Amino acid sequence: MRKLIFDAALLPSGWASDVAVDCSGGMIAKVAANASSDGRERIRGVALPGLPNLHSHTFQRGMAGRAEIRGTEEDSFWTWRQAMYRFLGRLTPDDVEAVAAFAMMEMLEGGFTALAEFHYLHHDADGRPYANPAEMAGRIAAAAAETGLGLTLLPVLYAHGGFGGTAPNEGQRRFVNSLDGYFRLVEASRAALAGLDDATLGVAPHSLRAVTPDELGALLGAMPTGPVHMHIAEQVKEVADCLAWSGQRPVEWLLDHADVDDRWCLVHATHLTGAEIRRMAPAGAVAGLCPITEANLGDGLFEGHAYRAAGGRFGIGSDSNVQIDAPGELKLLEYGQRLNHGARNVLADPGGGSTGRALYEAALAGGAAALGRRIGALDAGYRADVVVLDTSQPDLCLGSGDSWLDRYIFVAGRSAIDSVIVAGRTVVTHGRHHKRDAIVRRTIAALARLAS
Structure with missing residues (x-):
């Protein structure tokens, strides 16, 4: 005691x-x-x-600042992604553990006390599975044990390179699993967490680009409980590609084809229509917002005002870990809404009250739900x-x-x-x-x- x-x-x-x-x-x-x-x-x-961090790729902390040079064409998320692929080509398990511990240390110093790690770096540099499928997941768990940060581990299913089951490219070879390989990874990840106090295991279909409808259904059927996180509607091109593939926008398609409820975290969800907001909010899904990364990548602005007005829940994450700062994420979230709407104190509760209090308590509740943990109070x-x-x-x-x-x-x-x-x-x-x-x-x- x-x-x-x-x-x-x-x-x-x-x-x-x-x-x-x-x-x-x-x-x-x-x-x-x-x-x-x-x-x-x-x-x-x-x-x-302590605030929950609901979305991170800790290995990306090692490339912070390495992609701030303009190329010969207009830079975007998609050109940044190529820089990320080049960076991870040489990462060893020891490197991943060292960088993860550094990122987790900064999270603790920066106001986060628990993390949902969206973990998709699974294989060696040639794309071969390690003898232990959860070798890399075990390194994330070891970093959490060293730093003391609470951990929800989200092994990622990344099966394809684009909508409709497109073959993955060479840069994605360290991520890719079949369904059978993924289920082996999940069980091995469960074992990797066994030595941690109070750790949680969830699942993460990477995105609608990276899993087919059948694969998504099989994953959800095999994992009927626990957190489910997915990247969705982050980029305008992603929305356009989803429309070309299915005739629907990403969030619209997901709400029509999956039982989205309060165990879901839809990461970014940057580009939503009013109709999508009115459906997603009452479903109970948490919007996983990462304002510093979303600004760094030029993603766009989440429509926070309308989402809050519809009763939607949100939490914050550090995503690419280009800067790890819990109050800074909340500040940029509010400032983005102010710039978008030409108003002040946009995310405060109607009728008065502190904007800081409204932001902090919303991020506590949404983050705790997304991590599937008894935290945040x-x-x-x-x-x-x-x-x-x-x-x-x-x-x-x-x-x-x-x-x-x-x-x-x-x-x-x-x-x-x-x-x-x-x-x-x-x-x-x-x-x-x-x-x-x-x-x-x-x-x-x-x-x-x-x-x-």
């Missing part, structure tokens, strides 16, 4: 002072406001539930994941209540994070992960080898 007390905390019922939190077995056993500090470990600052029965803000900072010292969240998200950002607790264990102190030095040394060595 670890007995903590925070100066203030955001509870499901609202803000409270002198909040006692008892942690046992990684979970919150009891929470009490206005508590005595006798016999408790006082942690100064404002305690927030400082309450009994939830995992003891806490981000503590430093209220001695100038931007936060005169704040209180919701203004702490507004100033955290829109002003101070991740520099306001003092300590982070995951499953009741402190992993970040004064903004630094406890294993930062060793993780950084190993990552630099891996990147130096890749650059040689």
Whole structure:
């Protein structure tokens, strides 16, 4: 049992002072406001539930900044994808583990306490399966164990190169599995997670480009429970190609052909019509938004205002990990809506209220649902994941209540994070992960080898 007390905390019922939190077995056993500090470990600052990161490809952290040179033609997601294929050609399992640990460390330092890893790098550089189909998945699990980050692992089914079962190209050879090979991967991934406390296994049909309708149906039939994540409607070309293949837009097709419900996370869903929004929101699916990556790739802007008005749920992710910053994702999400609509405080609740609070609580609820985990609240029965803000900072010292969240998200950002607790264990102190030095040394060595 670890007995903590925070100066203030955001509870499901609202803000409270002198909040006692008892942690046992990684979970919150009891929470009490206005508590005595006798016999408790006082942690100064404002305690927030840690944010879930609902979408990431950790290996891509190793190529951050490598694709910011314009080519001879107009650059887009599709030219970036070719740069990504070239980068991953030399990655070894050791490299993947080192870069994943670095990315996960940055997630913890940046306000995320749990991750859904959309994991599609399965095979060796020649496209041959490893003797253990989950060799790479095991490296992701090892990085999570080292850093302390909570993990939902999503092995990806990537079977084809384009709509209608198009053959994959050479750059995709490290991703591709048959259905039988994929089911072996899932079972091996389950074994890879066995050594982690409180890990979750889901599935991820990569996209409608990468699986056929029959393959999607077989996957869903074999995995009737647990999280299901899918890339969808990220790019204008993807929408056009789906229309050419099926006569329907991607989200429209999926809603007509799969039982999309509250275990689904539709990642990006950038390009939606009003009719798609009105169907997707009540289905309970979470929109998996990654504003920093979506801006970096030129994807476009998700129609957040209409989706929220329809009762839709969303969460945030770091996707390509070009920059890992939980409050920064929320800020850019709101700023994108402001630019799109020519208005301020677009995603705040109607009738007034804090934009920071609305963004943060929506991302907690949507992210927890997408990860399939009991996280996202400082309450009994939830995992003891806490981000503590430093209220001695100038931007936060005169704040209180919701203004702490507004100033955290829109002003101070991740520099306001003092300590982070995951499953009741402190992993970040004064903004630094406890294993930062060793993780950084190993990552630099891996990147130096890749650059040689």
